Amino acid sequence: MAQHRQQMSRRSFLRGSGVGAATTVLLDKTLPDFLGDAQAAEDNTAGPGAVPITLDVNGVPCALSVAPSTTLVEALRDALELTGTKLACDRGACSACTVWLDGAPVASCMMLAIDVGARKVTTIEGLAQGDELHPVQSAFIAHDALQCGFCTPGLVMSCAALLEKNPHPTIDEVKAAISGHLCRCGAYPHVIAAALDAARNGKT
Amino acid sequence: MPAETRTQKYPVGIASVSLGEIERRVGEGEAPPLPPNAKLTYIGKPVPRINGRAKVTGRATYTVDVKLSGMLHARLLRSPHPHARVLSIDTKPAARHPGVRAVHVLDAVIGRAVETTGQGAAVSSGRRVLYVGDPVAAVAAVTPQAAQMALDLIKVDYKRLPFVVDIEDARKPDAPLVFDHPVRSEGFGGGQIPNELPQHGNVRGPNTSASRGDAAAGLATADVVVEGEFRTQVQTHSCLEPHAVVADWREDGLTVYMSTQYTAGIRAQLAAAFGLPLGRVRVVVDAMGGGFGSKTGVGNYVLAAVALSRQASAPVRLVLDRHEEQIDSGNRPATVQHLRVGARRDGTLTGVSIDTYGTAGVALGAGVGNFTESIYQCPNFAMAQSDVFINAGPGCAMRAPGNAPGAFAYEQVIDELAGKLDMDPLALRDRIDASPVRREERRVGAERFGWSRRRPPGSDSGPIKRGLGMAQSLWGANVQTNSSCEVRILRDGSVEVLSSVQDIGSGIGTVLAQVVAEELGLRPDDIVVRIGDTDFPAGPPSYGSLTTASITPPARNAAYQALRKLLETVAPSFGTTPENLLARSGGISTVDGRRSIGFREAAAQLPVTQISAVASRSDDYGGFGRKFGDMASARNALGGVQFAEVTVDTETGSVRVERMVAVHDCGRPMNPLQLESQIQGGILQGISYALFEERILDRHTGHMLNPNLEQYKILHSRETPQIEVHILEYYQGNSATDAYGIAEPSNVATAPAVANAVYNAIGVRMRTLPMTPAAILGALGRVPHRS
Numbered sequence: 001m002a003q004h005r006q007q008m009s010r011r012s013f014l015r016g017s018g019v020g021a022a023t024t025v026l027l028d029k030t031l032p033d034f035l036g037d038a039q040a041a042e043d044n045t046a047g048p049g050a051v052p053i054t055l056d057v058n059g060v061p062c063a064l065s066v067a068p069s070t071t072l073v074e075a076l077r078d079a080l081e082l083t084g085t086k087l088a089c090d091r092g093a094c095s096a097c098t099v100w101l102d103g104a105p106v107a108s109c110m111m112l113a114i115d116v117g118a119r120k121v122t123t124i125e126g127l128a129q130g131d132e133l134h135p136v137q138s139a140f141i142a143h144d145a146l147q148c149g150f151c152t153p154g155l156v157m158s159c160a161a162l163l164e165k166n167p168h169p170t171i172d173e174v175k176a177a178i179s180g181h182l183c184r185c186g187a188y189p190h191v192i193a194a195a196l197d198a199a200r201n202g203k204t
Numbered sequence: 205m206p207a208e209t210r211t212q213k214y215p216v217g218i219a220s221v222s223l224g225e226i227e228r229r230v231g232e233g234e235a236p237p238l239p240p241n242a243k244l245t246y247i248g249k250p251v252p253r254i255n256g257r258a259k260v261t262g263r264a265t266y267t268v269d270v271k272l273s274g275m276l277h278a279r280l281l282r283s284p285h286p287h288a289r290v291l292s293i294d295t296k297p298a299a300r301h302p303g304v305r306a307v308h309v310l311d312a313v314i315g316r317a318v319e320t321t322g323q324g325a326a327v328s329s330g331r332r333v334l335y336v337g338d339p340v341a342a343v344a345a346v347t348p349q350a351a352q353m354a355l356d357l358i359k360v361d362y363k364r365l366p367f368v369v370d371i372e373d374a375r376k377p378d379a380p381l382v383f384d385h386p387v388r389s390e391g392f393g394g395g396q397i398p399n400e401l402p403q404h405g406n407v408r409g410p411n412t413s414a415s416r417g418d419a420a421a422g423l424a425t426a427d428v429v430v431e432g433e434f435r436t437q438v439q440t441h442s443c444l445e446p447h448a449v450v451a452d453w454r455e456d457g458l459t460v461y462m463s464t465q466y467t468a469g470i471r472a473q474l475a476a477a478f479g480l481p482l483g484r485v486r487v488v489v490d491a492m493g494g495g496f497g498s499k500t501g502v503g504n505y506v507l508a509a510v511a512l513s514r515q516a517s518a519p520v521r522l523v524l525d526r527h528e529e530q531i532d533s534g535n536r537p538a539t540v541q542h543l544r545v546g547a548r549r550d551g552t553l554t555g556v557s558i559d560t561y562g563t564a565g566v567a568l569g570a571g572v573g574n575f576t577e578s579i580y581q582c583p584n585f586a587m588a589q590s591d592v593f594i595n596a597g598p599g600c601a602m603r604a605p606g607n608a609p610g611a612f613a614y615e616q617v618i619d620e621l622a623g624k625l626d627m628d629p630l631a632l633r634d635r636i637d638a639s640p641v642r643r644e645e646r647r648v649g650a651e652r653f654g655w656s657r658r659r660p661p662g663s664d665s666g667p668i669k670r671g672l673g674m675a676q677s678l679w680g681a682n683v684q685t686n687s688s689c690e691v692r693i694l695r696d697g698s699v700e701v702l703s704s705v706q707d708i709g710s711g712i713g714t715v716l717a718q719v720v721a722e723e724l725g726l727r728p729d730d731i732v733v734r735i736g737d738t739d740f741p742a743g744p745p746s747y748g749s750l751t752t753a754s755i756t757p758p759a760r761n762a763a764y765q766a767l768r769k770l771l772e773t774v775a776p777s778f779g780t781t782p783e784n785l786l787a788r789s790g791g792i793s794t795v796d797g798r799r800s801i802g803f804r805e806a807a808a809q810l811p812v813t814q815i816s817a818v819a820s821r822s823d824d825y826g827g828f829g830r831k832f833g834d835m836a837s838a839r840n841a842l843g844g845v846q847f848a849e850v851t852v853d854t855e856t857g858s859v860r861v862e863r864m865v866a867v868h869d870c871g872r873p874m875n876p877l878q879l880e881s882q883i884q885g886g887i888l889q890g891i892s893y894a895l896f897e898e899r900i901l902d903r904h905t906g907h908m909l910n911p912n913l914e915q916y917k918i919l920h921s922r923e924t925p926q927i928e929v930h931i932l933e934y935y936q937g938n939s940a941t942d943a944y945g946i947a948e949p950s951n952v953a954t955a956p957a958v959a960n961a962v963y964n965a966i967g968v969r970m971r972t973l974p975m976t977p978a979a980i981l982g983a984l985g986r987v988p989h990r991s
Binding site: 088127186189 | 250252253259263265268269271349441442444491492493496525709710877881884885886887889914918921922924926927
């Protein structure tokens, strides 16, 4: 399915600002000199054209072919049809696209799919154990920690990651863990309550 | 057909104060009076939202997740210039690009003021682009990348024209003209903007239609006059789900999946725009990722997607990116408000005058709503409002349009007046505010908040100063009477509730399940909720805080009428008449409770697979306060009072909101859990408006300098204060549910409450939004004022 054409860099670099475009040009001119060895640079270059990769997503190895410019969120949503992960800003400013990479939350719009390598990707679809919701998911429902719900998958992933690392966080630790997330509906008070509640009631 | 009526008694009053009864004559199809919430099973209870599980597992389907077979991807080409004439467009190279299936040039655009010749006819003199981001052309291709590449191949020859993006520059006599001719308002969601107003240069107005009495004479007799000029900024909606559409044009009709606040309205607009019968247009939205006023009407992107789909004979997906969201998906207009308020020594207002000008870019509607004219009693009131055009993306409704900026100014002037009169701000409002509901809200709020802790302004001696402030809300108790709902009872006992009403995120589907479950004696989980699809009876929009008030009464009445049919079916088996039967606790029983059968058992007696009833919103019992077309307002507006506690660091200029107490009314509260969520959201958006958000335009290029989510600063978790919400149960006997909305009132009072608290902290009044550290330091004289 993925028939993405190779591009010099992410389209948002080209689109976003004059600075971004200028930086791209500069890199293109100086990269081989910087590396000193044109042959080595070529060996490390993916593309042009689609590249075969295997992503370990929610415990399932998925073989797919992506253009080097494809971000992880694009691979998840478009190629693997895992649309639970949301794309809202495409530049790492809102955290809606948060997934886990080896258990650590990352913005999947800021990572190229080809850079994931063997690391395990966990998405919102992979958080529940079958029909049994993760304690954070249950707490989100109980506390109504969402309104439109578009930021919710990302917030759930960050709250769940926090509790894996720190089973008994303080309110400030919860606020810090979700500080990169934008919830335009303003569900933060209920999100914070849900995370604290999940820590109290969740499996530890 | 003469409607039969009957007289019944309804609860009235504030439940926590005292309840009485009122007699109402109601139509035959109306469900019997509901008792107060304390006596109900599901209505008024914190029922978890029905789509919560779908939303926390990522299974909820938003428009951006819709994927149809053969779907193409579209992108819009937008003007890089703030003002230019389009001399020519060459789309041929784009059309030849591999993968491109359709190219569309936007010859006409909507969503902005329309130039006329003076006789009302629209001017057509070649396309001019009026702001950076004005859409020019659109491409649909097999991949988003191919569409984007093809856009770069479209050659547009522009003749650049002089432009202006600063509101003060735009008011100057020699300013470049945004419009050459008089304009009228576009029809989509702009509210009531008079079409006949003077227009000089870029200034259209003033509109003085809200004036009453003699404000000048009233001010002349005042013992005390307070005066001030207030400025509010442009705020962008920044919905997390971008504006998104999948248009699927087929020979037998058009289906549009769209992230919209109003499926039924979009259907009507698309039918009109493409010359299709209503029955050939279907609009669908499942989960919806926020709107806040920006997704009420058809936008140019939707018209383009439909045109591309028609051209390509394939479904077309068009999703705006974040940059496009910031520059061309609507915004809250900026305002400049000059107020003079006169009062007698006892606080009685003798005269109020307000002159405003504001800008909605190339659109109309930068007014201050009805807050200033209606919240306090004053016989002498003069208001003059003008729109100023600039070369910027069109504004549109945003949560409490008009009233939010209006309250920011007026509630600060009233606070200042209280100071001058040496009165407590609450005591002053007790004198000038006729609303008994807000009086109770002030009482409850002051107690919960600890208002008595408030000290004179600037009392702290250290660099960090603490302050307390309060402000009030006002918003119409709005209703759309063109709101219908169907309830079906199926032979296996399942129940469906159907309406085109959409869930913007406030949880109306859950409320519908509660209402129908309550009426049928079932659990909310038993009710299948089908909404967000114009295949169902036309429901109301999700704006203006009118959804709950518009759709819950017909939902209850439809359930009541469907149940009557079921009772008629089963009455013979009880050997009685339907009047002697009740639905409760999952069954049908005799009124005396002696005999009962399960609901399923009862439904199994139906002679057909399904019975159904459709009800539409009837007029308020006792009549509306105002009605125009499908829109109406109850006699009593919605209120609300909010209290804010802030600290201001006078060395860094940073304002921190530490605590908010909010007391609100929305008639009969339907779901306190969801209401609390929505009120918290209204408050947080209000704090964000007060302290952080601002669209910044470069006056030399016309470009937005912060068209993203990192430089356009919005409140996040770390700026979230402790929030306490109290909701009054206020009964008026107005409808089958007596319920109203909360979205807008929860947002109106916040910014002025924070501003009044900031004044109480530092003793300097902040009359400009947002109250950034630079603005605070400037006001304190620590750094030069920014211009």
